[in-house]
Amino acid sequence: MNWKSVIETNEVTIASPGRINLIGEHLDYNGGVVLPAAIDLKVNLFFKKNNTQLCNVYSKNYNDGFTIDLGKIAISEMEWHNYFLGVIHFIDQKYPGQIKGFDCVVDSSLPIGSGVSSSAALECGIAKGISLLFDVGLNNSEIITMSRDAEHHFVGTKCGIMDQFAVVMGKANKLIELDCHTQNFKYVSADMSPYNIVLLNSNVSHNLATSEYNLRRQEAESGFNFILKKYPEYQALAHVPLEVMEEFKHELSEVVFRRICYVAKENQRTLLASKHLENGDLEKFGELLFQSHEGLRKEYEVSCSEMDFLVDFAQGFDGVLGARMMGGGFGGCTLNLVHDDATNDFIEETARTYKKEFNIELSPFRVSIGDGVQSI
């Protein structure tokens, strides 16, 4: 495929954003409340029909391409191929025969594997692009669930709904307060001036991420199933109050007990954080971010030494209201709420100290909150 010509003559162009999450980590698959938003960094996808039964995909970032035969969709060894394979599979299952051959070029400004959900951005971008190219007419909810299903069954991460939801429903300057159990949501103002949202990409991504992520999900589910035997009325783990969890302290393993207590506490923190935001109380909001990190580090155990170091450093820095690791964990980015006047110094000093400690370059970036996936 001549990818330059696909970009020049494409029929559909999609811009699909990454996401941040202010607070409410590992709550989506536990039926809790989360506070994500789409960001201004995006994956761009250029689509063009090719009148065959083959889909040719080329990634500018990987400088690599591959071809999918629509008659032979199966899971690939190559992780990034599975985003396409999975989304095509689920669209084709619901709308058989509508997808025909196409050429697609992917060009991403999102750092890969760093907790800003380049995966959901890609999946939702593929779904939206294919839908427009072949007039499949997918609605937002179909794009969200088919992308999530692709992640579960082709990529292999048993993720929740937060990332795909934020990528599709994101709105400029708004956070999404999403109840992941009902999928009811409301937009809340993301105005935090004079504070900036600064992401620090640790540039580490530990390869345990997928298996440990799936394990956390299993641990939380096993705790919930145990509670359900006595309290069948609860619809989701995040709905179980901490006092009720305490009753099971000696019946559950120490690890499972710690995991479920984290879920109850993080859900409380998220609801409270949203109130503080509404009242403009950014100091209290920031304090909850630090607490969230402590929970992720000690109770849910999804952090790592590099991110702990970054959060500890931020906590001691004047002008930083809050900081925590973001996303699935085991590497990726920390999210920091930093005063305008302190932002440059904070970025410089953190990068210097981090390099000294780990001999790794830090990639800091400021993000603004943008719209969800769209054709441009």
Ligand code: GLA
């Ligand atoms: C990953 C998953 C999400 C969510 C977060 C943790 O980003 O894809 O579904 O579970 O981790 O909050």
